[in-house]
Amino acid sequence: MISEVFITCAVTGSGAAVERSPHVPVTPEQIADSAIEAARAGAAVVHIHVRDPKTRLGSRNPALYREVVRRIRASDVNPVINLTTGLGGDLVLGGPDSPLPPDPKGTDMAGALERLVHVEELLPEICTLDCGSMNFGAREYVMINTYPTLRKMAARLQELAVRPECEVFDTGHLWALRDLVEEGLIKDPLIQMCMGIRYGAPADPTTLMAMVNALPPRSVYSAFSIGPMQMPYVAMAALAGANVRVGLEDNLYLSRGRLATNAELVERAVQILEAIGVRVMSPNEVREKLALKVHR
Numbered sequence: 001m002i003s004e005v006f007i008t009c010a011v012t013g014s015g016a017a018v019e020r021s022p023h024v025p026v027t028p029e030q031i032a033d034s035a036i037e038a039a040r041a042g043a044a045v046v047h048i049h050v051r052d053p054k055t056r057l058g059s060r061n062p063a064l065y066r067e068v069v070r071r072i073r074a075s076d077v078n079p080v081i082n083l084t085t086g087l088g089g090d091l092v093l094g095g096p097d098s099p100l101p102p103d104p105k106g107t108d109m110a111g112a113l114e115r116l117v118h119v120e121e122l123l124p125e126i127c128t129l130d131c132g133s134m135n136f137g138a139r140e141y142v143m144i145n146t147y148p149t150l151r152k153m154a155a156r157l158q159e160l161a162v163r164p165e166c167e168v169f170d171t172g173h174l175w176a177l178r179d180l181v182e183e184g185l186i187k188d189p190l191i192q193m194c195m196g197i198r199y200g201a202p203a204d205p206t207t208l209m210a211m212v213n214a215l216p217p218r219s220v221y222s223a224f225s226i227g228p229m230q231m232p233y234v235a236m237a238a239l240a241g242a243n244v245r246v247g248l249e250d251n252l253y254l255s256r257g258r259l260a261t262n263a264e265l266v267e268r269a270v271q272i273l274e275a276i277g278v279r280v281m282s283p284n285e286v287r288e289k290l291a292l293k294v295h296r
Contacts, residue, residue, distance in 0.1 A: 014058020
C-alpha cells in the first residue's frame, strides 16, 4: 500500500458522455472552470481534452487547447496540466464485409508529430502517450497507435522535455512500453493503467496486480476504472501502490442515479483516501516527485 498519492482529474474526454450529463464541460471556458474547481477540491493533475463547441465532439484544434491552458494558468490554482495526444489515432472501418474505405464519420488519422502540435506550442508538464492499439468496444472503431508512431512521438517529447504519461489499456501495451524504455526513449516511466474498458484489461484485482507486477523498474503509476468501479478503484489503486484518477471522462455518477461534477468526484476520492490513511499530494509535491519541467 502506498502512503501518499496524487489525484488526476480527467475533466471531459472526447466521447458521448456529454449527451448523458449536463455537468460534462464543452467550451474552453467550461473545461477550464471545471479543471480549476477540481484542483481546488484536491486534484494535483488535470487531464485535458477539448471539444468543438458546435458539435460537442472531441477536437484536436490547438486554439481550443490554447484557451483552456491560458485560463488554467491565469487562475489562482496551479495544477499540473496533462494534455491528451490520443486524438488522431481513430479508425472506424466500413463494416465486416467492406472494411475499406474507412467510415469518414469518426475516422481521424493524423501523423505522429501532427498529434503533438498543441503540445509543442503550449509545453504542458505532462502529456499522454497511448501505448498501443485496441478494439474500443463492440463497434468498428479501432484505436490505432503503431510502435513506429509511439517511437516518433516519444522521441519528440524527449526533445521538448514534456514528460509522457504512458496510457496502458491492456497487458500487450506494457510490452511496447518496455521496448520504449529499453530504447532510451522513456526514462523512469510515468504510467496510467486504464482498466475496465471493453476489450481492454478488465477491472478485476487479479488483472490489475498482474499488470503492476509487469511494470518496468522505477515506474510511477496510477490506476483507474471506468463507470461504477471508479470510486472502488480509488481505494484499490492505493492498495496496489498506485496513484488515483477520477473525473467525468471516465464516470458520470457520484452514486447510483446521482450525476456528479468533477469537483465532487475529486472530493469523494479525497474522502476515501483520507479514510484509509493515505495522504493526498499537492501539485508542487507532484512536480518535485516526478521531476517535471515547468516551461512557463
